[in-house]
Amino acid sequence: MKTTGFIKSKALIPWIESIREKYRVFLPVQDTEEARIDFMDYDDFLKLGSKEKKERHIINFSEKTQLSPKKVFLPLTEKLFDFEYIKDTKDPNNVSTDITITEPDKKDLPILLFGAKPCDIDGLKCLDIFYGEGQKKDAYYLDKRKTSILVSIGCNRPFPDCFCTSVDGHPFNFENADIGLVETDEGFTIVKIGEKAKKVIDESKRFISSNPPDKDFEEVIDSFVQESEQKLKEHWKGIEKSEISKIMDRSMDTGLWDRITAKCISCGACTYVCPTCFCFNIRDEQKGLKGERYRCWDYCMNSHYTLEASGHNPRNEKSKRYRNKANCKYNYNIKRSNNYYCVGCGRCIEVCPVSLDIREVIDFIIETDKKTPIE
Amino acid sequence: MNMKNRSIPINRDRDTVNHYLPIICTVKKIIKETPNIVSLQLIIDNEKKRKDFYFEPGQVGQISVFGFGESTFVINSPVSNKDYLQFSIMKVGVNTTAAHNLSEGDKVGLRAPLGNWFPYHKMEGKNIIFIGGGIGLAPLRPLICFILEKKEKYGKLTLLSAAKTPDDFCFKYDIRTWDKSKSIDVVSTIDTACTGWTQEVGLCPSVLETLNPSPLNTIAITSGPPIMIKYTLMILDKLNFKEDMIYTTLERRMKCGIGKCGRCNIGEKFVCVDGPIFSLAELNALPEPFM
Numbered sequence: 001m002k003t004t005g006f007i008k009s010k011a012l013i014p015w016i017e018s019i020r021e022k023y024r025v026f027l028p029v030q031d032t033e034e035a036r037i038d039f040m041d042y043d044d045f046l047k048l049g050s051k052e053k054k055e056r057h058i059i060n061f062s063e064k065t066q067l068s069p070k071k072v073f074l075p076l077t078e079k080l081f082d083f084e085y086i087k088d089t090k091d092p093n094n095v096s097t098d099i100t101i102t103e104p105d106k107k108d109l110p111i112l113l114f115g116a117k118p119c120d121i122d123g124l125k126c127l128d129i130f131y132g133e134g135q136k137k138d139a140y141y142l143d144k145r146k147t148s149i150l151v152s153i154g155c156n157r158p159f160p161d162c163f164c165t166s167v168d169g170h171p172f173n174f175e176n177a178d179i180g181l182v183e184t185d186e187g188f189t190i191v192k193i194g195e196k197a198k199k200v201i202d203e204s205k206r207f208i209s210s211n212p213p214d215k216d217f218e219e220v221i222d223s224f225v226q227e228s229e230q231k232l233k234e235h236w237k238g239i240e241k242s243e244i245s246k247i248m249d250r251s252m253d254t255g256l257w258d259r260i261t262a263k264c265i266s267c268g269a270c271t272y273v274c275p276t277c278f279c280f281n282i283r284d285e286q287k288g289l290k291g292e293r294y295r296c297w298d299y300c301m302n303s304h305y306t307l308e309a310s311g312h313n314p315r316n317e318k319s320k321r322y323r324n325k326a327n328c329k330y331n332y333n334i335k336r337s338n339n340y341y342c343v344g345c346g347r348c349i350e351v352c353p354v355s356l357d358i359r360e361v362i363d364f365i366i367e368t369d370k371k372t373p374i375e
Numbered sequence: 376m377n378m379k380n381r382s383i384p385i386n387r388d389r390d391t392v393n394h395y396l397p398i399i400c401t402v403k404k405i406i407k408e409t410p411n412i413v414s415l416q417l418i419i420d421n422e423k424k425r426k427d428f429y430f431e432p433g434q435v436g437q438i439s440v441f442g443f444g445e446s447t448f449v450i451n452s453p454v455s456n457k458d459y460l461q462f463s464i465m466k467v468g469v470n471t472t473a474a475h476n477l478s479e480g481d482k483v484g485l486r487a488p489l490g491n492w493f494p495y496h497k498m499e500g501k502n503i504i505f506i507g508g509g510i511g512l513a514p515l516r517p518l519i520c521f522i523l524e525k526k527e528k529y530g531k532l533t534l535l536s537a538a539k540t541p542d543d544f545c546f547k548y549d550i551r552t553w554d555k556s557k558s559i560d561v562v563s564t565i566d567t568a569c570t571g572w573t574q575e576v577g578l579c580p581s582v583l584e585t586l587n588p589s590p591l592n593t594i595a596i597t598s599g600p601p602i603m604i605k606y607t608l609m610i611l612d613k614l615n616f617k618e619d620m621i622y623t624t625l626e627r628r629m630k631c632g633i634g635k636c637g638r639c640n641i642g643e644k645f646v647c648v649d650g651p652i653f654s655l656a657e658l659n660a661l662p663e664p665f666m
Contacts, residue, residue: 080395083441085482095480099399099441134648136633139391146391249662279637282395282630286442293395293441298636305638308628309446309468312601314641314665324640324663331662332643 003217005190005201005208007181012188013059015207016042016114019200023112023149026072030060039069039113061115061153061183064162068123068275068345069116073144077296079104080140080282085289110147112200118173119164119343121152123275125176129337130278140295149197152177153188156224158232161346163359166238169344171228172221182221189217236344236359239366241334247369248331256368257319260361263354266318268299270348270356271325276341279305300325326361394633397439397484398424402477403459408545409538411466412510413475416452416459417485429488430454432495432517433624433652436487437632438462443473447629447647450487451513451546453520460487463513463545489632490651493518493596493622501594501620502530506607508537508579508599512545514624514651515598519549523558532559533588537579537603539566562586580606583614590616598624605666608655621655625665641665 007015016025020042029040033056048054086098116124128145131138155162155171164171172191174180179201180192190208193201201208271277281298285291298305301321307313315321333341342358349357400417408414415438419425430450439445446468452461464474477483495518503522507515515534522529534553538544544563554561564575564582575582579599588595595616597607604623611621627639627646634648642661644650658665 083484085441093478093480095478096482099482099484101396101399101484103393103396131635134634136394136635136648137391138633138635139393140395142391252662252664278635280630280635282445282636284439284442284444291442293439293445295630295636298630298638300637306628308626309471310600310626312626314627327642327662328640332640335643 003182003189003191003221004193006187006210006217007190007208008187010187011207011209015204018204018207019112019114022109023200024109025112025114026069027114028060028063028065028116030058030063032056032058037063037065038067039065039072039116059115062157064117064159064345064347065120066347067273068120068347069113070120070123070127070275070277072111072113073124073148074127074141074278074280074297077294078140080293080295082290082292084291087289106143110149111144112149112151114151115153116150116177117155117345118152118171118177119155119162119169119345120275121150121176122164122169122173122343123345124150126276126333126339126341126343127278129339130333130341133337149178149200150176151179151181151197154180154182154191154221154224155228156183158228158235159346159350160235161349162232162344163236163238163346164344165229165232166236166359167340167342167344168241171232172225182224184217184220189221191221232344235346239330239362241340244362244366245331245334247366248327250372251365251369252323254317254319254323256365257323258317260364261319261322261356264301264318264322264356265354266301266303266321267353268301269351269353270358271299271301272297273347273351275343275345275347276329300328326358326365329358330362394486395631397437397445397486400460400483400485402479402481402483405477405479408463408547409543412463412545413466414451414461414463414545415474415477415483416461417483418459419485420482428460430460431488431492432521433490433492433514434488435490435632435647435651436460436462436485437489437629438464438470438474439484439486440470440473440477441484444470445484445486445630445632446470446474447489447632449514449517449624449651451516453517453524455520455524460485463510465510486632490647491649493652495521498522498594499528500530501592502532502589503594503596504533504535504588506535506537506579506583506595506597506599508603508607509539509543510545511597511599511603511624512536513598515596516546516549518596519553519559523553523556526558530592533562533586534559535562535564535579535583535586537564537566537582537599540569541565541572578606579603580610583607584610588614590614590620594620594622596622601626601666611655618655618659622652623655623658624651625653625658626651 025042030037174192178194178197181188329342404416406414448462630636634645639646642663
């Protein structure tokens, strides 16, 4: 891997400080007492308040964040618009004479996401494709993404549940990132500068030095890549992308999915932490004549998700809901855009309270399919 | 670390069209169709938007009663009618109850047109049997009106209209006119016999079976509650209708209406953008059962 510059560890915070003038910077912050780690607005990080609170929060690039950085571009709740009824109070019928709709303020700094792992960046690419396809696109998501810059740090130390290499990913894949960094003992080596990030890098020249002379960085990085790759391959033997859609299509039998999901409690934790889950709900809140319409994350494991007002529910059983979820990731979106909507981050496996492992599910389906005679 | 002044906001281009913003409409007229169904006739407030509005038969719209939410209904006024847009709403849930509480002159939001429409060009030269149950007649209404305006292009037309009781028929005024005009054969049926009813009695699928329409060069279009569609499709199969000659509308819970919120999918298709109108051939090709 070619390197194009180096940022010393002690230059990192000053660099982020300088970027902050023109960007809203999000980066992984760990609460060392509660062991929580999550992407946080750098402004909020600085505003943490009491000294104790400040001290226990650290910027940490080596851990996996509990939620993916999806929430930076698709907030858990996001206002779509404000509305206000205008009514003639004297009218006995209480008829509204007009309604005004106001979009949220469009003036905002562009976002710079700092230190997301390649799998999470791939997750954002999935959302880019999904929200950007079709005749009608998602303005709220795309407008945030259009101006944003993604800074990715390669994954030196894959976690036990990670399996990105089995789903088209790689711990050092910077294809979808605007800036690619590799963390070494001394700092961060720049390995990719995309078109979108040229300006930021040009303005950051004073923080970027050449590689420390005593080390052959390219060799070091290559050894990282090999090590990570080796580890990840042991985590899941993987699947054949050209076959998986057909296998999933053949495996729609609800009996099969009943067996798979017997222990599932439909809690939806897997969808909550998933970097590619794109579903949301839209709701109104109103007080007096004013209100707002907002959207919030929704999850397909909830029986109310598809429940119609009439009482008709096309996916009333959890087996059908889980079947839809697994197919969404390993079938439907491969058909739509030839992408797995699973980036192998392993979060769903870590959080599942009943240890339902998507790798085992897919393996089980493939095994069952092999045993089933073709009609 | 000092908090730097960041008062120079960069204007974020919003050149992606925001499809979540409804346009404001006025409820011009409310028609009570049945004890629990009303039709709202809406007029778009903005003159330019009103003039530019264009839709095809079978397309749907999202009606907002602000503060309650948004629901999907088919635009059931004829496409040639430029005076208003009509939506028929059955009182079943929170949003529909709010819609029933509207008065003439009230304001609502509308996002329309959404979804696909009936492939009426493909239907030219063919006989068509329309099968509508209850409020399921609503998606068929704009298509029937459209086809009746160009009657010479189509073959024999039949409408099988089903409802629980004589009171539960939507668009009674249309059914009467169509019946009188002789340009479309109208068969009406109710679930159980009652005094004063002279037409068919029985559930839609069984009446269809008795009617025994020839599948030869004939297209069947069904619309209604899921349970009715399920059994009607079985009868059509029994009557040897080919799967590419059968069209059905599907209902699913929807939120965004533009294929982004996820919930209305059947396999890799979204009912809100790839539907709500599907041929049975398309539905049978989907991996996930649609019923």
